[in-house]
Amino acid sequence: MTNGDIPAPPALPDHLVLFDGVCNLCNGAVQFIIRHDRRNRFRFAPLQSETGQRMLNGPGVSGDAFSSIVYRRKGKWLTRSTAVLHVARDLGGAWQWAYGLIIVPRFLRDAVYDLVARNRFRWFGRRDACMVPEPEVQGRFLS
Numbered sequence: 001m002t003n004g005d006i007p008a009p010p011a012l013p014d015h016l017v018l019f020d021g022v023c024n025l026c027n028g029a030v031q032f033i034i035r036h037d038r039r040n041r042f043r044f045a046p047l048q049s050e051t052g053q054r055m056l057n058g059p060g061v062s063g064d065a066f067s068s069i070v071y072r073r074k075g076k077w078l079t080r081s082t083a084v085l086h087v088a089r090d091l092g093g094a095w096q097w098a099y100g101l102i103i104v105p106r107f108l109r110d111a112v113y114d115l116v117a118r119n120r121f122r123w124f125g126r127r128d129a130c131m132v133p134e135p136e137v138q139g140r141f142l143s
């Protein structure tokens with residue numbers, strides 16, 4: 001703080017996934033990403049965490065992010081089906097082929113995404129508290 005200003009917040013990592021920490025489907029998706037992330041590039045934060053809430057209330061995040069997966073990629077915030085497809089692409093390997101679905105009009109992709117999102121607790125269940133990461137991956141979660 002050279003000018004008496006408030007220090008700048010730490011730079012946000014690219015490949016940051018914000019997820020619903022009490023949703024079993026969302027937690028399963030995070031575990032899937034961790035298992036298939038050969039480059040160890042993805043970072044995570046539950047939407048319910050202090051970090052997640054701070055980011056959701058920041059600039060560049062749309063209102064639908066509160067009930068969606070949110071993916072920060074190259075400084076841009078992506079949500080819903082677009083976020084999922086970009087995560088698949090960035091995982092690499094065979095998973096990147098799923099990105100080909102980006103040619104499907106967004107309103108159709110997001111309609112399917114919204115159907116699953118509305119029913120995720122009924123179909124997959126929910127937790128009482130956010131997931132606690134295993135010690136070997138704890139460094140990949142923002143506190």
